[in-house]
Amino acid sequence: MKKALMICALAVAALAVAADAPPAFDAAKLKEGRFIYRTTLRGESLGETALEIRRVGANYRITMSAPEIAQSWQAEVDRSFAPISASLSMRGKKGAYTMALTYRGAKITGEEREAGVVRPVKAFAKGVVIDQRVDWASMMASNASAGESIAVRVFDPSTGFSEMLGKVTETPSELRLDYTIRKRDHLEEYTVHATRETPRYMLREDMPNGLVSELIRIEP
Helix, strand or coil: CCCHHHHHHHHHHHHHHHHHHHCCCCCHECEEEEEEEEEEEEEEEEEEEEEEEEECEEEEEEEEEEEHHHHEEEEECCCCCCCCCCCCCCEEEEEEEEEEEEEEEEEEEEEEEEEEEEEEEEEEEEEEEEEEEHHHHHHHCCCCCCCCCCEEEEEEEECEEEEEEEEEEEECCCCEEEEECCCCCCCCEEEEEEECCEEEEEEEEEEEEHHHEEEEEEEC
């Protein structure tokens, strides 16, 4: 009887560990290069957006540039998509906005600057956290199989930590990655269409408020 109880206890413990196991990501699944997208907002052109993915030593640097809307960002992650640093420049509601973050384990530090005001950033991460600039890329780098779900948290200094829940769907022609990000007062929905084959790249992204980016060319 004691042996049977021990086996049951071990089985329960194993299930608990499996349920708590962090989702696995592998940045090596992403294709390196410069990817140019046509971006529209409810059908109106916002010009071209360039996404670039490069391996830098053991890490990966992902950048975005959208000149026509004066926005750009950069994020560096390790192969498991643990964030290392991030920066952003854009037009804010009060004028030019910039931010810079450094991730060191669970500690997040940095600053935001807007209209001459500097706000320090200090936060501590718990569990698996992805920098929000590369949430879409993390979905493509996930090791989750079709039908499986992905649950992590994303971080942005303006909104803090937000729960992200994603689902992987495989079709004959592509990989469809649907995910939501629950902000403090609303829910954002995203869909990424990516190649099934690896190294993988994004074909299209549907974002909140009718914002859409569609791939038009790939540069070396």
